[in-house]
Amino acid sequence: METPEVEKCRTGSSGQPDEIDSILEKYRGRKDALIPALYDIQKVMNYLPESAAVKVAEALEVPVSKVYGVATFYTLFSVKPRGKHIIRVCESAPCHVLGAMNVVKELERELGIKVGETTKDGRFTLELTSCLGTCGVAPAIMIDDVVYGNLTADKIPHILSEYR
Amino acid sequence: MVSLTIDGQRVAVPEGTTILDAAKKIGIDIPTLCYHPDLEARAVCRVCVVEIEGQKLLQPSCAYPVSEGMVVHTNTPKARQARRMAVELMLARHPQGCLECIRNQSCELQALAERLQIREIRFERKLRDLPKDESTPAIVRDPDKCILCRRCVAMCHDVQAAGVLYPTNRGVDTVVTPAYQRAVSDVSCALCGQCIHACPTGAISERDDTEAVWQALADPNKHVVVQTAPAIRVSIGEEMGLPVGTIVTGKLVSALRRLGFDRVMDTDFTADLTIIEEGNELLHRIKNGGVLPMITSCSPGWIKFGEHFYPDLLEHISTCKSPQQMFGALVKTYYAQKMGIDPKDIFSVSLMPCTAKKYEADRPEMRSSGYKDVDVVLTSRELGRMFREAGIRFEDLPEDEHDDPMGISTGAAAIFGATGGVMEAALRTVYEVATGKELGALDFVSVRGLDGIKEATVDLDGMQVRVAVAHGLANAKKILELLREGKAPYHFIEIMCCPGGCVGGGGQPIPTRMDTRAKRGEALYLADRSLPYRKSHENPAIKEIYRDFLGEPLGERSHHLLHTHYTKRGKYPWLSS
Numbered sequence: 001m002e003t004p005e006v007e008k009c010r011t012g013s014s015g016q017p018d019e020i021d022s023i024l025e026k027y028r029g030r031k032d033a034l035i036p037a038l039y040d041i042q043k044v045m046n047y048l049p050e051s052a053a054v055k056v057a058e059a060l061e062v063p064v065s066k067v068y069g070v071a072t073f074y075t076l077f078s079v080k081p082r083g084k085h086i087i088r089v090c091e092s093a094p095c096h097v098l099g100a101m102n103v104v105k106e107l108e109r110e111l112g113i114k115v116g117e118t119t120k121d122g123r124f125t126l127e128l129t130s131c132l133g134t135c136g137v138a139p140a141i142m143i144d145d146v147v148y149g150n151l152t153a154d155k156i157p158h159i160l161s162e163y164r
Numbered sequence: 165m166v167s168l169t170i171d172g173q174r175v176a177v178p179e180g181t182t183i184l185d186a187a188k189k190i191g192i193d194i195p196t197l198c199y200h201p202d203l204e205a206r207a208v209c210r211v212c213v214v215e216i217e218g219q220k221l222l223q224p225s226c227a228y229p230v231s232e233g234m235v236v237h238t239n240t241p242k243a244r245q246a247r248r249m250a251v252e253l254m255l256a257r258h259p260q261g262c263l264e265c266i267r268n269q270s271c272e273l274q275a276l277a278e279r280l281q282i283r284e285i286r287f288e289r290k291l292r293d294l295p296k297d298e299s300t301p302a303i304v305r306d307p308d309k310c311i312l313c314r315r316c317v318a319m320c321h322d323v324q325a326a327g328v329l330y331p332t333n334r335g336v337d338t339v340v341t342p343a344y345q346r347a348v349s350d351v352s353c354a355l356c357g358q359c360i361h362a363c364p365t366g367a368i369s370e371r372d373d374t375e376a377v378w379q380a381l382a383d384p385n386k387h388v389v390v391q392t393a394p395a396i397r398v399s400i401g402e403e404m405g406l407p408v409g410t411i412v413t414g415k416l417v418s419a420l421r422r423l424g425f426d427r428v429m430d431t432d433f434t435a436d437l438t439i440i441e442e443g444n445e446l447l448h449r450i451k452n453g454g455v456l457p458m459i460t461s462c463s464p465g466w467i468k469f470g471e472h473f474y475p476d477l478l479e480h481i482s483t484c485k486s487p488q489q490m491f492g493a494l495v496k497t498y499y500a501q502k503m504g505i506d507p508k509d510i511f512s513v514s515l516m517p518c519t520a521k522k523y524e525a526d527r528p529e530m531r532s533s534g535y536k537d538v539d540v541v542l543t544s545r546e547l548g549r550m551f552r553e554a555g556i557r558f559e560d561l562p563e564d565e566h567d568d569p570m571g572i573s574t575g576a577a578a579i580f581g582a583t584g585g586v587m588e589a590a591l592r593t594v595y596e597v598a599t600g601k602e603l604g605a606l607d608f609v610s611v612r613g614l615d616g617i618k619e620a621t622v623d624l625d626g627m628q629v630r631v632a633v634a635h636g637l638a639n640a641k642k643i644l645e646l647l648r649e650g651k652a653p654y655h656f657i658e659i660m661c662c663p664g665g666c667v668g669g670g671g672q673p674i675p676t677r678m679d680t681r682a683k684r685g686e687a688l689y690l691a692d693r694s695l696p697y698r699k700s701h702e703n704p705a706i707k708e709i710y711r712d713f714l715g716e717p718l719g720e721r722s723h724h725l726l727h728t729h730y731t732k733r734g735k736y737p738w739l740s741s
Contacts, residue, residue, distance in 0.1 A: 050344045054736050063327025064736065065351075068343035072332040079344065 019044055020052055024059035031062050034070055038077055047078040075129050083118045085163050088129040088142045095139035099152070103139050104128075106153035110160055123164070168234040183225035183236055184212055194238050195247060197276055197364060198313035199226035202663075202678050204322065206314050210250045211276065214238045222246050248280055254311045256287035258365075265309070265366040270674045272364035273311060294339060299349035301371055301526045302519040303357060307339050310367035316340065316359035323663060325638040326469060328353045340367075350738045352472035354637065356465035356661045357519030357543075357670015361677075370519050370671055374546050380511040380539070381424040388511045389499070390420055391431045391491045392566075395517040395581030395666035396544055398687035402673040402680075403548025404558035409683035411691050414563025419556045420515075421564060429499075430566045431514065432573030434490040435580045435589070437709070438462060439700035441726055442484045443594045444717040446656055450629075455479045457632075457647070457654040460586050462486045464524035465661030465670070467730065469637050474644050475732035480657075483727040487580065488514050488521055489530050491570065492537030493725040498713045499570060500533075512539045515547050517581065517669030520661065532725050543671025572705035575692030582685035583635035583665035584611035584618060587658040591622055591631070592699045599625040606698055612689070614664060614682055617642060619654075631656045636663040 023040045027033040037060060041052050048071045057064035071077045075088075089095075089104050104115060107126055111119050118125040134140045137149025148159055165176045170187050177186045182205070187194050198209035205227040213222035217235040222243060225236075237243065255277065262268050297305040312331065317340060320329045328351050331338050342351040359368045380386045392413075401410035420428045446458050461467060461482040470481060485493070491514065496507035514521065518541075524530065525538040542550075551558075565571070576592055579585030588608040595603045610620040611631065616639035622629045632654045634640040640659045646652040662668045664681030667688065672680075697703055714721050734740060 053343065054739065063321065063330070064343040065327055065330035065341075066321075069330035069332050073334045 020055055024055060028059050029061055031060055034060060034062060034067065035074075038067070038071055042077060046084075047081050049079075049081075053079075075127065078125075081118065083125040084123050085144055086125050086127060088127050088132070089115075090130070090132045090134075090138070090140050090142075091128040092131040092135075094135040098138045100139040102153045103141060103151050103156065106156045107141075107160075110156055124160075166230050166232050166234075168230050168232070168236065170236045171238055177230055179229075181230050183214060183216075183223070183228050183230055183234075186230050187225065187236070187238060192238055194225050195276060195279060196226055197251075197272060197311070198315060200315050200318070200362060200677075202323070203315055203318040203362065206318065209254075209311070209313055211247050213243055213246050213250075215240050215243055244280075248282065251276055251280055251282055252285045252287060255282065255285050257290050257292060258311065259291060259308050266369045266372065267366035267674075271366060274365075292339075297348055298371070299347035300353070300355060300523060302355040302522040303348060303353075303360070304369050304371050305348065306367050306369070307341070308367075309365045310340055311365055312338055312340065313364060314340070315362035315364065316368060319358045319362035323636055323638055324354065324356055324358050324469075324661075325641045326352060326354050326356075326472075329359060346738060352469075352733070352735050352737060354465040354469040354472070354661060355520040355523045355670075356469075356637070358662060360519070360670055361668075361672075361674065370543050370545060371522060372546055372549075373522070373540050373542060374550050376540050377513055377542060377550070380513070383511075385509060386511040387426050387505050387509050388424070388513060389427045389429060389495050390425045390513045390515060391429055391434075391488065391495075391570075392416060392420070393431045393488070393514070393516045393518070393581065393666065394435060394578050394585075394688065395669060395672070395684065396515050396547070397578075397691065398581070398667060398684045399517060399544050399672050400515075400547060400551075401558060403544060404551060404556075406558060408680050409687040411687050412558060413691065414565065415558050415561040417566055418561045418564035419551055419558065422556055422561075423550060423554055425513070427567050428564075429491070429495075429568075429570040430573050430577075431487045431491055432577035432580070433570045433703070433705060434487040434494065435462075435577035436574055436700035436703045436706050437490055437726070438484055438487050438580075438586075439576060439589050439593050440706060440710075440717050441490075441722055442482050443590050443597060443700075445482055445484060446590070446594060447598055448718065450627075450655060457652060457657050458482050459657045459659055460590075461728075462580065462586055463520075463659060463661045463666070464488075464518065465520035466637070466640060466659045468520060468523065468733075469640070469661065470644075470659075471731050471733040472735055472737065473641075474648070475734060477644060477647060478730045478732065480647065481730060483729065485530075485726055485728045486521075486524065487577075488516060488541070489524065489537055489728070490726050492525070492530065493532045494570065494709075496533035496535050496537060497725060498709060501713075502569060507533055507535055510535075512537065514538050514541050515544070516541050517544055517666045517672045518662075519543060519670040521671070529728055543669075544673055545671060548673065569705055569708065572703060573695075573697075574700055574703050575695040575698035576700045577703075578691045578695065579688050581666040582612070582688045583614070583660050583663075584608075584633045584658065585665060585688065586660075587611045587631055587633050587656070589700060590656070590658075593701045594629075595622065595624060596699065596701065598627075601625070603699070611658075614678070614685075629656065630654045631658070633658040633660075635660040635665050635668075637661055 027037045053067045057067050140149040167176045173190050175190045197211040207224035207227035212225045214225045215237040294307040321327045397413040401412040459480045500507040522541045525541045576589035611633045618633040634643050667684035668681035
């Protein structure tokens, strides 16, 4: 069953095209504002569909190929629909050494998806990320804006239950 | 001036010079790969690295400016080791299918591997297995062969202003593509093929149509006719081992006869015809309050770019077909009639410096003879392959002449292949038609040369006609933006898609760089001066075709066969489809 939010994102319209236009109003003609513009739009749309990228390209007067290039360069942006909650597992060396892969495996098992995928109910997307800057509590994950550290596989179900 | 030492030799160069250029000055050729002399240095491949005394890290010489007293070593074990490593890593994820690659022997990666004596690759082969894009009739993309140098990106954005290709994803997953991984056929690509000239490998190439021509030549029931574009006669020699800028018109004709073409005629003939039609169209627009400025229409890359980016300005573009398509329409009507050949038995081949011409020939509106007017377009590179396969040696060939009735041409037509040439050719005719006086000095030098935008004012017996010339789409864009704002004070504008004009077309021999473009252009102006007729309206074959077939310029038959219309495509064509 899909939540209404995800349904909106999948269609790429989000039901409020005017909202995109009003976000872009303050960036019009500003080639330097590509990242903030994409960030604001993704906050509303959950991801960056092609239709939104075209609007960004028009407003900022940059080629849409560049919009797509920037949107795919940064892991915080997505050009594919994503779940309501984004789980990012740190894949840098300290987390890796302290068992990040066990955490990934447990997340995949619990959610029934692989890294890069979204659960059928549209609730979670599982991604890898570069260093979260919390090496002191490695291995760490971040769900939306919240970091969880000192993880072991057995802590995962409880953490996820907060978001279910 | 800045003095420095490179490999023990003192050299003084202007401030801002790169180490690479300073080294070149004293005869040291540092290997490069992502560096291109006409494009901004991106320094991403690390092949040109050198050691600088006092610095721990190697530096890319293509982007590193010299400084006073700098001591550089280009050929140390550390630098050589780093270069080899960079190239080995690239090769580890490259198909290495040199033997079957379209760029075999013209590939910079292959040449570099040879130069650096790469004999083994220490890394595990990891191919990416990315899909090929063969969605257009002009350009093939094979991203597996891409080494991510980004030269095509610089060409597409900075020089051609189309902005179609861009690196997406990052790190090992980086791939250069159109937005949202769309096919080239979906997006606002001019199909100019300049990305091919930028590409050091076989990752971008022209679609090879030579097989269709071989088959037609072997078919006894086909009357195979060929037209040779103006810019081919000063470039095909390079494919055959001759120096850049060699004029090989006569050898080209005899080589084509040896390949088996039944009739070797000349796009220059229809270039002259274009001048008559376009010159009259211009005068008609001026006299009758038509849409001005009028823009030339011979360059199909420019036409497609205009349809995508300036659909609101299409009325400014002359309705004249390009010389290629005028030839195609006439060869299956006028020529067929004159020779008593059924047009369905004619196979019409055109030899072009251009990839966009392949797309132009495939346009649905280019069938005014009732058949496909031009059956196959071959670029200079494809023709070179056919000549070499057939064992034709240019140095031993006699000089032949084009066949009539569509083989006689003027110097005005020859210069079509260089930026400013169409404008100059048109002015020679427009002046005499409009004033009824003979033009004294034929050379309009102010519209010649490689400045991005050129302007001139011509006095037509009291009427001041203002003209502008742009080549390369980024230059064209500057004029088109002025036009959109209503600030372009011209009557007539020439736009050529490719830098240098057709001599620098996307189908021309590799390498095509600014210096090669210039040399080929100079050769065309030489060819112009050597011809008996230098004004299109003095071409006797042109007079004949109006007398016997077309009637008058802009007449009924011309309208049907020689003029066309354009399509508003928009910047995001997939949105409307």
